[in-house]
Amino acid sequence: MLPLPKDVLEKQKDPNFVLASIRSWDEFIGKISGYDYIKETGEPKGAVWGHAGSSSNDMEDFEDVDGTLRSYPEIVKMWEEWGITSDKEVSFYCGTGWRAAETWFIAYLMDWPNINVYDGGWFLWSMDKNNPVQKGDPRKK
Helix, strand or coil: CECCHHHHHHHCCCCCEEEEECCCHHHHCCCCCCCCCCCCCCEECCCEECCCCCCCCCCHHHECCCCCECCHHHHHHHHHCCCCCCCCEEEEECCCCHHHHHHHHHHHHCCCCCEEEECCHHHHHCCCCCCCEECCCHHHC
């Protein structure tokens, strides 16, 4: 587990590290925070989108229409589009923790060797104005 923003900032110097945002697209691009008690919007600079759902209350991107977990190959393909691969160290995070924990467990079940959770997530990151923030689709910059 990566407990503090300084740990994430240090890890981001490694090209084999991926900080994967498990938040809705609107949260990821900084349109909304996703929480009424988190004012700031955006993501830690350098994060990539690991998908989630349409709000901070769901994980529909990982579910089939009947509510069961999508197949592993479908999830892997979704993640690969953002550079989230099993050969890298992947740190999952979300706004407060539960969505990151769910994706950590999915990667664990797929036997990914180097995964963890940045437990502070956007909530902790956004508390310090000195932490670098990105907004918008980082692929378009």
